[in-house]
Amino acid sequence: xxxxxxxxxxxxxxxxxxxxxxxxxxxxxxxLHPGTKQPVRPEDLAPLFPMELIRQEASTEKWIPIPxxxxxxxxxxxxxxLIRARRLEKALDTPARIxxxxxxxxxAGSHKLNTAVAQAYYNKAEGIKRLxxxxxxxxxxxxxxxxxxxxxxxxxVYMVKVSYQQKPYRRSLMxxxxxxxxxxxxxxxxxxxxxxxxxxxxxxxxxxxxxxxVEDARQRPDTNYALGSVLNHVLLHQTIIxxxxxAQLAKAGEQADIAIGCCGGGSNFSGFAFPFLDEIxxxxxxxxxxxxxxxxxPTLTRGKLAYDFGDMAGLTPLIYMYTLGKDFMPxxxxxxxxxxxxxxxxxxxxxxxxxxxxxxYGQRKVFESAVLFARNEGIVPAPETAHAVACAVDQALxxxxxxxxxxxxxxxSGHGHFDLGAYDxxxxxxxxxxxxxxEELQRSLAGLPQV
Ligand SMILES: *Cc1c(COP(=O)(O)O)cnc(C)c1O
Numbered sequence: 001x002x003x004x005x006x007x008x009x010x011x012x013x014x015x016x017x018x019x020x021x022x023x024x025x026x027x028x029x030x031x032l033h034p035g036t037k038q039p040v041r042p043e044d045l046a047p048l049f050p051m052e053l054i055r056q057e058a059s060t061e062k063w064i065p066i067p068x069x070x071x072x073x074x075x076x077x078x079x080x081x082l083i084r085a086r087r088l089e090k091a092l093d094t095p096a097r098i099x100x101x102x103x104x105x106x107x108a109g110s111h112k113l114n115t116a117v118a119q120a121y122y123n124k125a126e127g128i129k130r131l132x133x134x135x136x137x138x139x140x141x142x143x144x145x146x147x148x149x150x151x152x153x154x155x156x157v158y159m160v161k162v163s164y165q166q167k168p169y170r171r172s173l174m175x176x177x178x179x180x181x182x183x184x185x186x187x188x189x190x191x192x193x194x195x196x197x198x199x200x201x202x203x204x205x206x207x208x209x210x211x212x213x214v215e216d217a218r219q220r221p222d223t224n225y226a227l228g229s230v231l232n233h234v235l236l237h238q239t240i241i242x243x244x245x246x247a248q249l250a251k252a253g254e255q256a257d258i259a260i261g262c263c264g265g266g267s268n269f270s271g272f273a274f275p276f277l278d279e280i281x282x283x284x285x286x287x288x289x290x291x292x293x294x295x296x297x298p299t300l301t302r303g304k305l306a307y308d309f310g311d312m313a314g315l316t317p318l319i320y321m322y323t324l325g326k327d328f329m330p331x332x333x334x335x336x337x338x339x340x341x342x343x344x345x346x347x348x349x350x351x352x353x354x355x356x357x358x359x360x361y362g363q364r365k366v367f368e369s370a371v372l373f374a375r376n377e378g379i380v381p382a383p384e385t386a387h388a389v390a391c392a393v394d395q396a397l398x399x400x401x402x403x404x405x406x407x408x409x410x411x412x413s414g415h416g417h418f419d420l421g422a423y424d425x426x427x428x429x430x431x432x433x434x435x436x437x438x439e440e441l442q443r444s445l446a447g448l449p450q451v
Pocket of ligand 1: 111269384415
């Protein structure tokens with residue numbers, strides 16, 4: 001077979017999500033209530049999430065049906081294409097075959113709409129009128145704003161202030177879909193007012209914006225909270241990426257030797273890689289799974305596996321994960337979506353058991369690969385996605401050295417059309433690497449909660 005775009009018809013779109021909790025030999029330690037430090041009970045989560053998502057969070061059913069109403073909306077852009085990067089292969093002079101799963105095809109421009117649609121649906125079904133959330137770079141906020149509009153829900157987005165200022169077009173996109181967008185820290189919440197009092201010019205952080213959105217949702221019975229990554233149900237909804245990819249590889253007569261994705265909170269990587277893990281665990285498949293993160297925010301490669309809060313104010317449950325410490329303030333790297341201090345517990349569990357290899361890349365090399373990719377394939381990757389591109393390029397070059405014709409597949413989580421400012425900086429030679437100093441890491445880890 002030598003097609004360049006491997007397509008599935010709408011009828012071939014998966015009807016179920018894959019739940020890795022059915023297959024992992026050991027599940028992660030449970031989330032703990034921030035007050036009692038006892039495992040979180042479903043009723044503790046009920047003020048924030050609909051019951052069906054709480055059930056999915058703890059489910060060990062292997063296959064979870066995708067409701068028709070969600071599949072109906074997925075059909076606007078799914079199944080997404082799997083594309084063979086032939087011109088990139090040629091530019092690298094590699095015998096490897098490189099494929100990417102193009103989630104930039106979604107109308108929000110990234111994979112995030114896969115879970116946004118599902119979350120809006122389940123909230124609507126349980127009578128919720130409004131969702132509150134946070135957004136860093138703006139991808140999650142725009143996906144949720146769009147999904148809320150499709151289901152007639154109101155949406156309030158706390159957007160990290162530095163992004164609010166630097167990415168006005170992401171804000172416009174959310175407003176087009178009718179969302180209310182506030183710069184975080186805002187004066188709408190206790191958490192925001194506290195930070196503003198200490199530093200009126202605070203640039204904000206994702207951890208703080210989460211605190212604000214959670215506080216907002218807690219105060220109003222008609223409002224729930226939605227998170228765009230990290231949680232088990234979010235990873236579950238993203239598995240449609242990996243399930244489609246496997247079906248497409250089978251169509252092309254290919255077996256993945258190496259599967260690569262970038263990692264912020266872990267949702268696109270897990271959604272892409274977990275269905276391969278199913279083959280590895282049950283059928284002895286030999287696919288290498290590689291998770292790529294920024295060396296400026298090296299959660300998986302240098303963080304500590306420990307209980308930590310998901311947010312800055314300590315309102316969320318304690319989550320057992322690799323973490324840099326909730327007070328970690330990432331430097332101003334351009335991959336805004338990869339700056340979270342923690343990572344998804346299910347992904348951390350799979351890494352700690354050796355199923356997945358984490359690696360870290362500096363942003364200069366990442367942008368260099370992104371520009372190479374754009375010049376050959378015509379698509380500008382989001383700075384987050386560019387981390388996966390850089391690793392795929394490295395693996396393809398290793399194949400050239402070794403004379404091995406491996407099949408490399410990576411998750412192309414989103415396009416970079418709203419991130420051209422970052423490319424401007426790169427092209428002007430102004431981009432610097434920020435390897436995290438060890439003392440700073442130790443200082444941040446010293447603040448981990450005692451459990
Ligand atoms: C948000 C985002 C990421 C990082 O989030 P994950 O939960 O790790 O997937 C990566 N790529 C794009 C394009 C994003 O929008």
